[in-house]
Amino acid sequence: MWVLKEQGARFEHRADSSDSAAGLTVDAGEPCLDEQSFANEGNCVTLNFPSSHDGRGFSFAKRVRRERGEGVRIIATGNLIPDQARMAFQCGFSEIHLSDELVSRHGETAWRAATTVAPDALYTKSGKAPSIWDARHQHSVKIKSLTSAEAFEDLQRSAKGVLLDVRTSAEWQFVGRPAFERSVGIQWQTFPYASQNPNFLDEVADAGLTQETPIYVLCRSGVRSLAAAQALKAAGYKDLTNVSDGFEGAKNASGRRGILNGWKAAHLPWNQD
Amino acid sequence: MYQYDDHDQSFVEARADEFRNQVERRLAGQLSEDEFKPLRLQNGLYLQLHAYMLRVAIPYGELSSAQLRKLGYIADTYDKGYGHFTTRQNIQFNWPKLVDTPDILDHLAGVQMHAIQTSGNCIRNVTSDPFAGVAADEFIDPRPISELMRQWSMLHPEFAFLPRKFKFAVTGAADDRAAIKFHDIGIWAKVDDAGAPVFDVYVGGGQGRTPRVAKLFESAVPLPELMPLLDAMLRVYNLHGRRDNKYKARIKILVEELGLENYRDEVKAEVAGIDRAPFATVEAEYARIKDAFEEGTPGMTPGEPIDLGAADPAFSGWVKTNVAAHRVPGWAIAQISVKPKGGIPGDVTGEQMRALADLADTFSQGELRITHRQNVVFPYVKATDLLALYQGLAAVGLGEDNIGEASDIIACPGLDYCALATARSIPVAQELSSMLRDREAKDELGSISLNISGCINACGHHHAANIGILGLNKAEKESYQITLGGRSDENAAVGDILGPGFAQADVPGAVSKIIDTYLDLRTSTQERFPDTYARVGKEPFKEAVYVGA
Numbered sequence: 103m104w105v106l107k108e109q110g111a112r113f114e115h116r117a118d119s120s121d122s123a124a125g126l127t128v129d130a131g132e133p134c135l136d137e138q139s140f141a142n143e144g145n146c147v148t149l150n151f152p153s154s155h156d157g158r159g160f161s162f163a164k165r166v167r168r169e170r171g172e173g174v175r176i177i178a179t180g181n182l183i184p185d186q187a188r189m190a191f192q193c194g195f196s197e198i199h200l201s202d203e204l205v206s207r208h209g210e211t212a213w214r215a216a217t218t219v220a221p222d223a224l225y226t227k228s229g230k231a232p233s234i235w236d237a238r239h240q241h242s243v244k245i246k247s248l249t250s251a252e253a254f255e256d257l258q259r260s261a262k263g264v265l266l267d268v269r270t271s272a273e274w275q276f277v278g279r280p281a282f283e284r285s286v287g288i289q290w291q292t293f294p295y296a297s298q299n300p301n302f303l304d305e306v307a308d309a310g311l312t313q314e315t316p317i318y319v320l321c322r323s324g325v326r327s328l329a330a331a332q333a334l335k336a337a338g339y340k341d342l343t344n345v346s347d348g349f350e351g352a353k354n355a356s357g358r359r360g361i362l363n364g365w366k367a368a369h370l371p372w373n374q375d
Numbered sequence: 376m377y378q379y380d381d382h383d384q385s386f387v388e389a390r391a392d393e394f395r396n397q398v399e400r401r402l403a404g405q406l407s408e409d410e411f412k413p414l415r416l417q418n419g420l421y422l423q424l425h426a427y428m429l430r431v432a433i434p435y436g437e438l439s440s441a442q443l444r445k446l447g448y449i450a451d452t453y454d455k456g457y458g459h460f461t462t463r464q465n466i467q468f469n470w471p472k473l474v475d476t477p478d479i480l481d482h483l484a485g486v487q488m489h490a491i492q493t494s495g496n497c498i499r500n501v502t503s504d505p506f507a508g509v510a511a512d513e514f515i516d517p518r519p520i521s522e523l524m525r526q527w528s529m530l531h532p533e534f535a536f537l538p539r540k541f542k543f544a545v546t547g548a549a550d551d552r553a554a555i556k557f558h559d560i561g562i563w564a565k566v567d568d569a570g571a572p573v574f575d576v577y578v579g580g581g582q583g584r585t586p587r588v589a590k591l592f593e594s595a596v597p598l599p600e601l602m603p604l605l606d607a608m609l610r611v612y613n614l615h616g617r618r619d620n621k622y623k624a625r626i627k628i629l630v631e632e633l634g635l636e637n638y639r640d641e642v643k644a645e646v647a648g649i650d651r652a653p654f655a656t657v658e659a660e661y662a663r664i665k666d667a668f669e670e671g672t673p674g675m676t677p678g679e680p681i682d683l684g685a686a687d688p689a690f691s692g693w694v695k696t697n698v699a700a701h702r703v704p705g706w707a708i709a710q711i712s713v714k715p716k717g718g719i720p721g722d723v724t725g726e727q728m729r730a731l732a733d734l735a736d737t738f739s740q741g742e743l744r745i746t747h748r749q750n751v752v753f754p755y756v757k758a759t760d761l762l763a764l765y766q767g768l769a770a771v772g773l774g775e776d777n778i779g780e781a782s783d784i785i786a787c788p789g790l791d792y793c794a795l796a797t798a799r800s801i802p803v804a805q806e807l808s809s810m811l812r813d814r815e816a817k818d819e820l821g822s823i824s825l826n827i828s829g830c831i832n833a834c835g836h837h838h839a840a841n842i843g844i845l846g847l848n849k850a851e852k853e854s855y856q857i858t859l860g861g862r863s864d865e866n867a868a869v870g871d872i873l874g875p876g877f878a879q880a881d882v883p884g885a886v887s888k889i890i891d892t893y894l895d896l897r898t899s900t901q902e903r904f905p906d907t908y909a910r911v912g913k914e915p916f917k918e919a920v921y922v923g924a
Contacts, residue, residue, distance in 0.1 A: 212405060
């Protein structure tokens with residue numbers, strides 16, 4: 103069994119398929135659930151799609167999500183096609199459980215790409231997907247998210263993009279820093295006390311970055327950089343990208359960084375002071 | 376007209392890329408034909424008798440000259456030099472190859488067009504009044520709400536796999552030229568006392584094998600309430616509409632089986648708890664779209680009407696049938712008939728498309744409309760330019776003066792192209808058109824609607840016609856059933872079956888007798904066919920056709 107999660111960002115094979123019909127299992131065609139049906143079923147509902155032509159499950163999930171809130175797990179199973187993964191997540195499903203047969207026939211690539219080849223924003227907000235109407239009228243800036251490899255590719259193509267490394271001076275010195283011409287190091291937190299750098303915005307401006315500069319924010323593993331990007335957004339910067347896996351990436355099973363993902367693990371150019 | 380911004384543009388480009396990916400996966404065998412079918416349908420791609428058919432969306436029928444030129448290029452490059460205007464104000468091409476369709480979608484995206492949701496069990500292209508924005512009898516321009524609904528319905532994740540197709544029509548005028556009561560949901564836009572837009576919502580209309588006139592669901596719905604209401608109406612339909620039998624899957628059957636009151640109660644319960652955040656910007660977006668339409672409307676200085684007294688009779692005849700009243704004095708709405716004598720209704724050549732585009736640039740500010748009766752409208756013509764326009768049209772075979780007359784026939788492609796058809800429509804339409812053109816020249820028939828469908832699915836809108844013709848297959852032979860008294864205007868009605876069907880060769884004779892009977896029985900030349908029919912009933916017609924033979 104395969105599990106597709108987090109708007110398609112996570113996709114993994116599980117040897118154990120006992121979880122494939124977790125909680126309350128209902129056919130997508132059945133009428134909506136009442137309080138009682140959830141009370142005994144651990145706040146989880148699995149909706150079965152009898153056929154990829156039958157879209158009742160989408161409306162059903164929308165109702166369950168609205169009535170039960172963000173806490174409930176809503177799982178799609180049955181006969182979905184990759185092109186419906188986007189719809190499922192936008193309608194409130196949190197997971198899609200797929201048979202090995204469906205994954206091998208459509209190919210892992212098709213499932214992984216399912217939520218990215220379609221238009222990334224709809225007109226009306228649905229689920230977590232961004233909305234064109236909101237973008238037009240809330241004048242809100244969206245912080246994009248790219249892996250270090252994708253960000254590096256973008257940076258090489260762009261003539262203006264700047265890589266903003268917000269780690270501490272100690273990290274630059276001891277862990278290394280990206281070898282890229284248009285990169286700037288400005289600490290978000292200062293070493294050794296991890297207190298916020300009060301001059302962060304001033305230093306960014308002093309480094310020559312304008313509100314229109316495409317800025318790619320990098321830290322160790324994507325957390326501080328997001329906070330920094332949010333501060334930049336609040337200050338009026340418009341073209342912001344968070345490098346989601348950072349310089350060293352997440353820890354692997356043995357607790358070590360720099361192996362699983364991140365700038366270093368992706369074999370992008372770097373050097374040490 | 377509405378112009379795409381960057382968001383609209385990247386949306387259609389991304390959609391074209393997505394379809395390219397889907398076609399590649401189909402060709403590689405990853406997607407089965409059964410899985411691919413709804414995906415290609417949602418990009419307007421049908422598998423017909425001889426080839427694929429691609430239906431391109433013309434939202435609410437509005438088109439620029441540049442877009443029409445591109446459609447002409449597609450007709451010449453990927454089809455056999457033709458395009459076919461449809462009853463949903465769209466255009467379809469009958470011969471594209473599957474592998475070429477992603478390229479065609481790229482061409483379309485380049486001129487702010489797409490084929491999204493022009494077929495399949497999803498929300499279809501929103502249709503509207505072809506006179507929108509210029510009609511003399513308009514309360515409110517229906518295009519801004521139509522465009523808002525187009526955006527809302529585009530790739531709506533919840534409603535891409537409905538029990539069956541779902542059609543919206545919107546009008547904003549006293550006369551309903553959009554046949555809203557023959558739609559799953561029809562919307563009649565009006566203004567309230569304070570000048571704000573409000574919407575009467577009708578539900579459960581449709582044609583096919585169970586024709587129904589839509590019922591009033593709610594009147595005077597304010598703008599901020601409309602979109603949540605439509606979401607809720609669709610959600611209840613998606614959850615409860617029948618999926619066991621495709622002929623009972625439209626919302627008209629759900630409304631009938633549940634009863635309008637119960638359906639309304641369900642929808643009200645749904646809308647009460649609906650998440651309103653997604654619609655928080657609806658009013659701002661409506662205002663933005665409205666401004667965009669107003670910016671695209673040319674300044675029109677009122678002028679004098681033209682004097683037809685000494686005009687060439689061919690020209691004055693064309694003005695009488697083909698020109699409609701404009702909201703600005705001295706301006707005209709010119710309707711261009713795509714129903715030449717003996718021709719195929721709605722068919723235009725690539726060359727004619729380019730000629731129409733050039734004429735629209737010269738005489739209609741580069742803008743035109745496609746009507747659900749498969750004709751073309753120029754919305755911004757100076758009355759003093761009408762003669763030059765008429766001459767330009769006549770030169771390319773588009774000067775027919777029969778708008779609204781019996782020979783202005785709606786016909787589906789029928790058995791010549793369609794995989795669902797049970798009988799041919801086109802040859803019947805061609806024969807009737809020749810016969811009726813001759814009669815129109817002699818007798819003063821006035822306005823009569825005559826529509827032909829090649830099967831029970833009623834794509835040719837025969838139920839809604841004054842004289843409807845339905846082609847069936849009875850004992851391996853084509854048989855044509857006639858219905859009388861249907862109408863698609865604000866007094867919408869479904870036609871009554873006259874009696875047993877006719878062989879193809881006998882159809883023109885039967886129609887001729889029906890017209891003789893009408894001419895005999897009408898109280899004056901002002902009494903329209905459906906009014907005469909309503910007054911005298913079916914019997915005299917039946918007698919003339921079946922007994923008088």
